[in-house]
Amino acid sequence: MMRPTVHPGSWLLGSADSSLAEHRRRFGDVRRLAAAELEEAARGAGVLGRGGAGFPLAVKLAAATGRRALRRHVVVNLSEGEPASAKDAALVLTSPHLVLDGAVLVAAALGVREIDLVVPGELTWVEQALVAAIDQRRGAGEDRRLRWRIHRAAPRFVSGEASAVTSLVAGGDNLPSTSWVPAAVRGVHGRPTLLSNAETFAQLAALVQRPHRVPGTAEEPGTRLLSITRGSAIEVVEVAHGTEWREVLSPDELDRPILLGGYHGQWAAAGALLDETVSAPAMRALGLSLGAGIVLPLSPGACPLTYTVGVLRYLAQQSAGRCGPCVNGLPALAEAFEDLVGGRTGPEVEAVAALVRGRGACAHPDGTARLVASTCATFPDEVEAHRGGRCVNRPRPVLRSA
Amino acid sequence: MSGHRLRVDWPECQGRGLCHELAPEVIQLDPWGYPIITKPVEEDTIAAARHAVAGCPRRAIRLEES
Numbered sequence: 001m002m003r004p005t006v007h008p009g010s011w012l013l014g015s016a017d018s019s020l021a022e023h024r025r026r027f028g029d030v031r032r033l034a035a036a037e038l039e040e041a042a043r044g045a046g047v048l049g050r051g052g053a054g055f056p057l058a059v060k061l062a063a064a065t066g067r068r069a070l071r072r073h074v075v076v077n078l079s080e081g082e083p084a085s086a087k088d089a090a091l092v093l094t095s096p097h098l099v100l101d102g103a104v105l106v107a108a109a110l111g112v113r114e115i116d117l118v119v120p121g122e123l124t125w126v127e128q129a130l131v132a133a134i135d136q137r138r139g140a141g142e143d144r145r146l147r148w149r150i151h152r153a154a155p156r157f158v159s160g161e162a163s164a165v166t167s168l169v170a171g172g173d174n175l176p177s178t179s180w181v182p183a184a185v186r187g188v189h190g191r192p193t194l195l196s197n198a199e200t201f202a203q204l205a206a207l208v209q210r211p212h213r214v215p216g217t218a219e220e221p222g223t224r225l226l227s228i229t230r231g232s233a234i235e236v237v238e239v240a241h242g243t244e245w246r247e248v249l250s251p252d253e254l255d256r257p258i259l260l261g262g263y264h265g266q267w268a269a270a271g272a273l274l275d276e277t278v279s280a281p282a283m284r285a286l287g288l289s290l291g292a293g294i295v296l297p298l299s300p301g302a303c304p305l306t307y308t309v310g311v312l313r314y315l316a317q318q319s320a321g322r323c324g325p326c327v328n329g330l331p332a333l334a335e336a337f338e339d340l341v342g343g344r345t346g347p348e349v350e351a352v353a354a355l356v357r358g359r360g361a362c363a364h365p366d367g368t369a370r371l372v373a374s375t376c377a378t379f380p381d382e383v384e385a386h387r388g389g390r391c392v393n394r395p396r397p398v399l400r401s402a
Numbered sequence: 403m404s405g406h407r408l409r410v411d412w413p414e415c416q417g418r419g420l421c422h423e424l425a426p427e428v429i430q431l432d433p434w435g436y437p438i439i440t441k442p443v444e445e446d447t448i449a450a451a452r453h454a455v456a457g458c459p460r461r462a463i464r465l466e467e468s
Contacts, residue, residue, distance in 0.1 A: 178411040180464070323412035324436040355432050361412045 001123065001234070004086035004227065006094055009238025010215050011223050012202050013094050018129075020136040023097035027209040030101050030142075035065045035109040038208070045207045045214070045221045050087075051077060051160070051197035052261070052292040053363075054280065057204065063184035064192040065110060073188040074107045075116045075169055075195040078126065079153035079160035082262045084294045087225035088198040089126050090236035095202060096133035102201025104143060105208060106194055114147040116169045116188070118160075121152030157263070157318035161362040162187075162195055164320070175320045176362035197292070199225055215240035217279070224278055228295045241280075245273040253297040257304050257378065261291025263311050264367025266374035267304065303393040305341045305382050308375045312337055315368045326365045329356035337372060343389035349376065406443040407468040408451055410436075414462035424457045425450035442468060 006013060015022055033041065043058035064072060076099060080088045091099055103115045119127045127150060134148050153159040154174045161176045166187045168174040179186075187193025203222050207214060214221045220241035226248065228235045239248055246254065258268045266288050276282050283290055298304055312334035319326045332352050339346030353372045356365035376383055385392045408428065417435035427447045430438045443451045443465065455463050 175413075177413055180409075324415060324417050324434055325412065325432065328434040328436075329432075355438075359410070359412065359436070359438075 001080070001083060001086055001089065001120070003093075003125065004090050004234045004236045006090040007235060007237045009223065009225075010240060011206055011238060012091065012098055012199070012225065013236075013238045016094070018094050018096060018133070020097055020133070020140055020142075023095070023101075027098065027101065027206065029209075030104045030108075030205075031208055032108050033105065033208065035061065038105065038109040038204075039065070041208055042204060046219070047200065047204055047207065047222070048280065049196050050199035050203065050225070050292060052264070054289070054291075057196065057200055060182075060184045060194060060196065061106075061109075063182060064194045067185065067192060069192050071189075071191050072110045072112050073114075073116060073169070073191055073193040073195075074103055074110060074112045075118060075165060075188065075193060076103050076198055076201055077118050077160055077162075077165055077195060078130070078198040079118045079120050079165065081120070081153065081155070081157045081160040082292065082294060083157075084227060084229050084234065084262055084296055085292055086227045086234040087236050087293055089120075089123065090225065090227075091198055091202055092126050092129045092133075096130055097137070098202040098205050099198045100133060100137065101209065102203075102205035104146065105205055106201065107146065110192075110194060113145060114149060116149050116151060118151045118153050118165050118168060120155065122155040127152070156320065157315065158320050158362055158364050161364070163361060165195060166193060175322060176360075176364070177322075178361045199293075217242040219281070220279055224290060224293050226278070226290075226293045226295050229297070239278045241278060243278050245276050245278060248278060249273070249295070249297065252300070256300065257298045259296040259298070259371075260294070261289050262294035262296070263315055264363070264370060265289065265291050265294065265296075266370065267378040269378050301393060303382065303391050304375065304379050305386055306391070308371065309334070309338050309341050311371065312368065315364070315371075319364065320362075323360040323365070325356050325359035329359070329365060330368055333368065333372060337375075340383065341386050343386055405468045406448060406451065406465050408439045408443060408454070409464050409466055410439070411460075411462040411464070414460045416460055416462075418459055420457050420459060421454040421463055425454035429454060437463070 039058050039061045047057040048054040078088045159174050162183050163179045164176045170188045183193045183195050216222045223238050223240050257270050316330035316334045336347045336349045336352045353369040357369045421437050422429045422431045
């Protein structure tokens with residue numbers, strides 16, 4: 001991933017100055033809340049995890065504190081393995097202290113003295129910005145009793161998956177494994193672990209430390225960080241919940257199919273978002289999900305099926321290689337879909353998708369199957385045309401050069 | 403009786419296929435030899451399911467209450 005273009009926002013990305021002094025001016029000092037108070041704040045504001053799954057943070061907090069334990073862990077996931085996502089990097093560049101405040105807030109509530117930060121191993125500038133922010137806090141005499149530990153995630157699509165992250169933090173490999181119970185119950189070294197995405201911590205800190213002017217709607221307080229792919233660049237924007245998509249995307253972008261939620265996401269048909277708002281319930285009503293906030297408008301005139309072929313090939317390569325159905329099934333699924341798109345007779349795409357769904361240690365096979373199902377459901381005309389050896393986006397047949 | 407379900411530890415499973423031999427009522431194999439759990443375990447299949455769990459050479463299947 002390259003450095004994203006970060007647009008100023010109203011809240012998390014509200015200042016171009018990433019210094020600790022500016023952060024304290026805007027958000028005040030870290031508030032020390034008891035676990036129950038923090039849980040209540042998260043529940044009251046309906047904070048959902050921003051790593052993609054949208055799991056309620058209050059439920060995670062309750063699970064991590066509900067059981068007696070000698071030690072617990074707090075893990076901030078900044079690994080961002082999705083190539084089209086850059087929001088966590090944007091946060092680190094512009095508001096690192098909001099992420100760190102969120103972690104301190106949770107650590108204090110859980111009685112944890114050591115905070116684990118998982119960064120993308122190949123992006124040295126993310127780690128450098130984070131280390132600089134931690135140094136500023138040390139210099140200002142903050143968090144004296146805390147230890148920060150930085151871990152480098154492998155540059156792989158599935159490196160940010162919860163079980164891969166807890167394994168990395170515990171000193172093991174950065175690969176997914178079967179979690180019989182959630183990390184909040186048994187995570188790092190089998191201990192209760194509050195692991196969440198960097199944006200989740202930032203949203204929580206902003207809600208707790210500046211509760212009077214929270215953007216968004218009554219049902220959905222707060223904002224969303226969106227990573228929008230434009231050409232070869234990624235732009236990160238902060239959008240208050242309830243904002244119209246028209247204000248976020250250009251009329252031309254809204255008039256194209258948009259892959260929402262990244263490579264494990266689903267397609268919004270051309271024009272489908274035109275009268276909609278950026279909101280989890282509104283997207284759910286359309287059978288979509290904001291996921292980790294990745295927005296991929298299809299290039300002008302491109303064929304969504306041909307584009308999806310490329311994504312499926314990539315996803316098949318990104319298998320961690322651990323689970324049989326994923327190792328074998330993802331290449332088979334990519335091939336079956338490629339046959340369909342190429343107008344060749346092959347195995348039924350849905351039958352191959354059914355062979356990977358729910359059959360892995362992590363959500364990689366499920367996410368890949370979801371993309372396939374969404375592509376077939378969103379573009380039935382394109383699928384029919386391709387079955388017949390044509391492409392509706394390329395009306396003239398491609399002539400072989402003589 | 404509350405229902406049970408079989409869960410596979412996918413990274414551990416190497417597709418040896420013994421589970422299917424021991425409990426074909428609830429476990430089929432996919433084209434690559436990995437188990438497909440076909441249905442929840444009921445009273446009439448729980449003995450076979452337990453055999454499959456015990457017989458897996460990789461200890462890669464568990465029986466959980468659902």
